[in-house]
Amino acid sequence: MLVTIIYNIEFGAEAGSLKGALLEEWSDVKINKMGTRSKINNAKYQVQFDGSIIYTGQTPVDNTTVINSIKERL
16 A cells, blocks of 8 residues: 655654554555645645545644544555
C-alpha cells in the first residue's frame, strides 16, 4: 500500500510523526512525503491512500484518524 503525505513546510514535524505512526501500524507501507512552500488545492496538508485523498485541510489531522481512515478502506 502507498500513503502520500503532501504538506506545507510548516507542518514537517506532523508529517514525520504520521510517517512514524504508519510504519508502526504497517511495517510494509510505502510512504511518500512531499513538503511544499505553497498550498495544495487550497489546503496546507493532504494525505492520500493509494491515490485517493483521505484528508485535506488547513492543518494536520491526528495520526489515529488517518490510520482509522486507511483501515476502513482496506
